[in-house]
Amino acid sequence: MDDGYVLVARNGSTEYAPDGMLSNEPTADGGSGCQEFLSEIDSYIAGLDDLLWPLNQSIHENPELAFKEYKAHQTLTDFMVSREERWQVTPSAYGMETAWVAVYDSGKPGPAVCFNIEMDALPGLGHACGHNLIATASLAAGLATVEMMRRHNLAGKVLLFGTPGEEGVGGGKIRLLERGAYDGADISLISHPGIFNNSPMVRTTAFARLEVEYFGRTAHAANNPWLGINALDALVIAYNAVSVLRQQTMPGDVIGMTITNGGGEAANVIHAYTSGACVIRANTASRLENLKEKVSGCLRAGAEATGAKVKIKVIQGYADHVPNRVLAASYTKYWNGLPDVPEPRIPDLKQFTWVKSSTDQGNISRAMPSVNASFSIPHGPGSGPPHSPDFEKASGTKEAFDRALRVGKALAGTALDVLMKPGLLEEVKEQWKRDMEDIEHGVRGFRD
Numbered sequence: 001m002d003d004g005y006v007l008v009a010r011n012g013s014t015e016y017a018p019d020g021m022l023s024n025e026p027t028a029d030g031g032s033g034c035q036e037f038l039s040e041i042d043s044y045i046a047g048l049d050d051l052l053w054p055l056n057q058s059i060h061e062n063p064e065l066a067f068k069e070y071k072a073h074q075t076l077t078d079f080m081v082s083r084e085e086r087w088q089v090t091p092s093a094y095g096m097e098t099a100w101v102a103v104y105d106s107g108k109p110g111p112a113v114c115f116n117i118e119m120d121a122l123p124g125l126g127h128a129c130g131h132n133l134i135a136t137a138s139l140a141a142g143l144a145t146v147e148m149m150r151r152h153n154l155a156g157k158v159l160l161f162g163t164p165g166e167e168g169v170g171g172g173k174i175r176l177l178e179r180g181a182y183d184g185a186d187i188s189l190i191s192h193p194g195i196f197n198n199s200p201m202v203r204t205t206a207f208a209r210l211e212v213e214y215f216g217r218t219a220h221a222a223n224n225p226w227l228g229i230n231a232l233d234a235l236v237i238a239y240n241a242v243s244v245l246r247q248q249t250m251p252g253d254v255i256g257m258t259i260t261n262g263g264g265e266a267a268n269v270i271h272a273y274t275s276g277a278c279v280i281r282a283n284t285a286s287r288l289e290n291l292k293e294k295v296s297g298c299l300r301a302g303a304e305a306t307g308a309k310v311k312i313k314v315i316q317g318y319a320d321h322v323p324n325r326v327l328a329a330s331y332t333k334y335w336n337g338l339p340d341v342p343e344p345r346i347p348d349l350k351q352f353t354w355v356k357s358s359t360d361q362g363n364i365s366r367a368m369p370s371v372n373a374s375f376s377i378p379h380g381p382g383s384g385p386p387h388s389p390d391f392e393k394a395s396g397t398k399e400a401f402d403r404a405l406r407v408g409k410a411l412a413g414t415a416l417d418v419l420m421k422p423g424l425l426e427e428v429k430e431q432w433k434r435d436m437e438d439i440e441h442g443v444r445g446f447r448d
Contacts, residue, residue: 037416038337040151041144041409048143052136053401055079059132060396063121066165067172072119073098076135076162085146093162094179099172100162101181104146110156111425113415114182115142116163116173116190116361128392129167130193133377133404137191140408145415156419159185163360169209169315171360177367186425187327187418188370190361191407193395195385197374198335198346199353200328204372205252205281206288207317207358211260212238212299215309218272228270229307232263235274238302242278245298252283253291254356281358284439285319285366321362322435324369325349326428327414331371334413338406342376357386369432371414375407 055075062071077091080102088103098119115138118131142160149156161181164172176182192202214235219228242257249255257278263271278295282288296312303310332346347353353374361372377400384390394400418425 037148038334038409038413040148041334041412041416042338044144044147045140045405045409045412048140049405051079052140052405053398055139056132056136056401056404057396059119059135060127063126064119065123066120066168067096067098069098069119069164072135073100073162073164076100076117076119076139077102079139080160083143085143085150087146087160094176094181096164096172096175098162098164099176102142102160102162104142104149104158106149106155106157108155110154111186111418112157112159112184113145113418114159114161114185114188115139115411115415116161116188116364118163118166118190120165120167122167122387125387125389126392127395128388129386130377130391130395130400131166133193133395133400134191136401137375137404137407137411138189140405141189141411141415144408144412145419148412148416149419152420154416154419158415166360169317171318171363173360174318174363177363182364182367185368187324187415187428188361188364188368189327189373189411189414190371191373191375191404191411192359193377193386193400193404194355194374195376195379195383195391195394196344197353197355198342198344198376200331200335200346200371200373201323201325201349201351201353202321202355202372202374203283203323203352204318204321204355204362205254205283205358206285206320206362207279207281208288208292209315209317210278210280210292210295210299211275211313211315212277213275213311214238214273214303214306215311216270216272216274216306219270221268221270225270228272230270231274231306231308232271234302234306234308234310235259235262235276236302237305238299239276241298241301242295245294249291249294250282250287252281252287252354254281255279255291255295279317281356283320283354286439288320318358318360319362319366321359321370321372322365322439323352323371324365324428324432324435326424326431327369327371327418330414330417330424331373331410333417334410335406337413338409342403342406344376366436369428371411373407373411375403377403 216229216231
């Protein structure tokens with residue numbers, strides 16, 4: 001495997017077991033093993049290159065902000081409608097103009113696997129988070145999964161979700177989840193590009209936004225300042241209190257604060273109104289709740305010290321993503337089974353890959369087993385990570401597109417394992433239940 005080769009046994013099918021060792025265990029269809037499926041997946045997705053590359057570039061070259069992905073929505077739904085695999089396509093799904101759903105149902109009872117497709121871009125930075133690549137990888141995976149189901153007469157269902165508005169607050173996946181879109185889905189698969197990691201064991205941070213307003217009373221700063229209540233003083237005290245709090249936060253905690261209204265331009269008045277905002281991040285949703293209370297206390301302190309009235313609005317962000325180790329093992333098997341395995345190699349599956357950013361896929365991982373596979377693309381000349389102009393350029397290259405197709409192949413293999421291997425879905429769900437229990441009790445590692 002280190003040299004990009006896969007060993008195939010003479011008798012029986014050859015597979016990678018979850019620990020990365022080779023196994024000749026027969027598969028559910030009586031002999032079609034991992035390597036045979038992988039060869040078919042590889043060949044099929046390679047044949048989609050001429051279709052997916054223009055689609056990938058269309059999304060990249062027409063960046064649209066959260067919940068305004070009209071061109072991407074049209075491009076993707078038109079593409080799915082044009083397919084011959086009997087997809088049921090629903091544009092503008094679940095009350096969102098740019099959300100969409102495509103469903104393939106084999107007509108036979110079986111697992112329901114879903115892939116999420118992100119579409120939105122960043123203000124002023126275009127696709128500097130590589131959502132065009134996320135869309136390409138998930139689309140390729142969904143198409144390949146369905147093609148293998150048709151060829152091998154597999155039971156089950158595949159769902160593609162066009163999920164708007166991942167950047168910012170109030171992500172589309174959360175809205176879809178709350179409106180019942182994922183009801184009946186068994187697993188959720190997605191990926192995310194970067195320059196540092198190849199890993200299906202990604203843990204992200206939880207985040208929330210706190211918006212604060214201070215209401216004071218204006219007065220002339222020279223003639224009668226004692227008649228005023230200074231809302232700007234309240235905001236400055238709160239800002240400094242948050243800064244002092246940082247000394248006693250945990251290593252995974254991140255607090256950012258900004259002044260959104262400083263009270264106006266006049267310097268010779270007592271300011272009657274100011275506002276600010278805090279974005280807080282933590283390794284887990286439970287830790288985020290604790291941090292939220294501490295930051296809220298700092299914000300209230302500004303009002304207490306000055307006599308201003310305070311209004312704090314908490315906007316729930318995203319939960320931390322919890323990967324499923326059983327699904328991650330399947331993904332790793334297929335990723336390593338393809339030739340020319342990219343660096344860095346996928347690390348031991350008993351360790352998390354911690355990423356400081358946040359995603360609404362985290363909320364999905366609390367509702368069902370999930371993989372949010374990180375994949376490394378060739379970086380630009382400035383080696384800029386996601387959310388940089390350098391990464392925006394890198395995400396539009398053919399090399400990055402090719403890497404996304406490799407991810408699509410591994411995601412398709414993961415989905416097919418769930419669809420065709422008796423008992424695997426139950427194992428996946430048992431692992432998910434243990435993970436949720438561990439999260440509830442603050443456990444950061446694994447229970448075997």
